Amino acid sequence: MQPTILEKKQLLVVDDEANLRRVLAAVLERDGHEVHTAEHGEAALEFLREHHVDLVVTDLRMPGVDGMALFHQVSRSSPGLPVIILTAHGTVDGAVEALKAGAFDYLTKPFDQAEIRNVIRKALRARELDQADASFEGGRGGAGARFGIIGDAERIVAVYAILDRVADTPTTVLVTGESGTGKELVARALHENSSRRDKPFIKVNCAAIPKDLMESELFGYERGAFTGAVTSKPGRFELAAGGTLFLDEIGEIPVEMQVKLLRVLQEGEFERVGGIRTIKVDVRLVAATNRELRREIERGAFRDDLYSRLNVVPIALPALRERTRDIPTLVDAFLAKFNARLKKHVSSVDAEAMQRLVAYAWPGNIRELENVMERAVLFSDGARITERDLSPEVRGGASVRPAPPADLSSDGLKEQVKAATARLERQIIERALDQTGGNVTHAARLLKLSRKGLQLKMKELGLRETPGARPRDDEEDE
Ligand SMILES: Nc1ncnc2c1ncn2[C@@H]1O[C@H](COP(=O)(O)OP(=O)(O)OP(=O)(O)O)[C@@H](O)[C@H]1O
Ligand SMILES: [Mg+2]
Structure with a gap:
């Protein structure tokens, strides 16, 4: 993402x-x-x-x-x-x-x-x-502090216990959970709490790599392997040598590639595309997915043998609505984070707003909560966050609370989260532009973005610049 x-x-x-x-x-x-x-x-x-x-x-x-x-x-x-x-x-x-x-x-x-x-x-x-x-002074929710993970609901504390046991082992771990539940956070925690921490942590987003480039991305290629391969290049496995390779969205790997991946897992060796030399690397593998892999196996989209190899230690992350008792702690932590980042001084969330935050279904989980808190801190005029500062979805509260979609691991959910994020971003930008009379440079400053970054984002969201309020050309971020 x-x-x-x-x-x-x-x-x-x-x-x-x-x-x-x-x-x-x-x-x-x-x-x-x-x-x-x-x-x-x-x-x-x-x-x-x-x-x-x-x-x-x-x-x-x-x-x-x-x-x-x-x-x-x-x-x-x-x-x-x-x-x-x-x-x-x-x-x-x-x-x-x-x-x-x-x-x-x-x-x-x-x-x-x-x-x-x-x-x-x-x-x-x-x-x-x-x-x-720092945001946990007073000992609140410190159970996962050593992993940089917040929360002390039973289901997340169970995750800490697994992390403790497996972090410093070479065992393959499969992290599952809905979008925004902290899968990447867990993958990094495994790496940081292992003796591999000074070696690379390499992340591969399998959903983002075109099918025909997957093999060369993972295993590298030799010069002349295909048109355009003018030099040879190591793949992610080699780059991760001695460290951790995080295969994110593993459910998206094409079946042909799954065979090749299986071989690396079984034998610890591979060849670059177009190469004859067999390469051995010591890499700890962590994979993550928000798909129901068993279902993918049933419909022939995922290999059973690869699944067994990956699923040596499964870590299933709970959805945020299954650990609502952690919401206040997370809210406090995000408050501290965004106060620091946005140079604001919002000290708390009032009772009504907190009620809304706890009641909301959070289809985008912690990432969505993080975004909502960022927006709330950014726009809060006072020392406290009130309902007014929350996004309409959250404010809608329990009464219009949407039933969670039937298939929570579906692409449909991903789309919903994407749409919600875009909506939120659009609101934030529009409000910043309002405050600055349409001046993109000033709005960018308010949002702690470069002007170019903001312009790109506006283009992506289909927002147009007001012709009368063009920025000067001599700004620092050009
Ligand atoms: N328990 C937690 N404590 C603090 N922050 C968290 C926690 N879990 C997740 N986050 C934060 O929420 C955001 C989303 O987490 P992360 O990227 O790890 O989720 P993910 O499961 O990989 O999501 P996706 O499936 O969308 O890739 C990150 O900014 C992360 O730091
Ligand atoms: Mg992720």
Whole structure:
């Protein structure tokens, strides 16, 4: 699933070398982050005063406010904001000093892409865990804190017990659950709680890869294997060596590919497309699906033998409506998260609004709750969230509560969630545009998006820009 509108992490890259800024921005945007750049410390500080940022990457040596000074300022004004230092050979002392003072990590130039992406991933993850912990002060719902998972309903506590037992084993795990129940979260928790945590976690969304590219994506290809294969390329299995491979939406894998996957699972080896060399890799496999695989087997769309191989340890995640007692805890956690992210100070949810939140059926589960809370925090004018701040579906409450669709694992449900998300996003954007008199640049700022990002989203949602309110051309995110 695409990141929703406010889900992207906001990264600030500070370096006086334009080329490095460009390259880093390109690499990190490919990872789905929103990247802002500044050419010196002053510009960075100015940006930080007005924008929410999740992580800073800064060069150490710059004219004026250098990386060290920037780091000290940041740790005073935004404690906990991770800072990664870039340093040239010979100036490592400075970086080590920054590390001792609490910088997250440093990299020596030249570094490779994998290195920086890895460090950034870890820093963002650590930050998320910190924030989740912080929102649980007082000991509420801490049972899953070590996994970054919230909730202490019986059915989710049972999941923690399985995670404890299997995280640090090479066993294949099959995570099932409706859309938005936390399958990916569980897959990452397995990786982070294993001794593989310093090795790659590679995610493959099987639904997003065209059928005829699946084999080369998973297993790689040799030069000349097909038209266009001008170089050879490792596949995801090789990229995940030593780490974890997360096969998301495994139910979407074409039957021909299932045979090949089965062989890797059984024998631990494969060949690249067009290759003759047999490759062996040590990879821990986690698969997830929101489909009822048994039903897929019945209709011949999924192989029974592959299913048995994958289903060594099954983890079935409960739908949110089956664990309503966790809703208040989740609401509090999302409140804290979005207060921090949106720089708001909403302290609580009033009783009526909470009643609505608990009564609603949540077809999109925790992801939908997260989106609703994001919107509520964004639009709340006061210290408390009231019914008014909730989306119409949720406000409709028990009286018009839709009966859950008969087949909760169907594509139909996915479509419904997609439609609900789009509706929500459209409302958020329209409201932001209202507030800014149709000025896209200002609306983007309000939504903590780049102008380009907002424009793309508007196009996708079929929203048109008002001709009279065009943005200036000299904005920072161009
Ligand atoms: N127990 C939980 N505590 C806190 N956050 C959660 C929990 N479960 C899910 N989330 C959050 O809800 C969102 C959706 O979770 P995730 O992407 O893991 O779901 P999924 O089951 O993979 O969904 P899909 O089937 O749509 O891919 C994420 O932002 C995740 O961080
Ligand atoms: Mg998922």
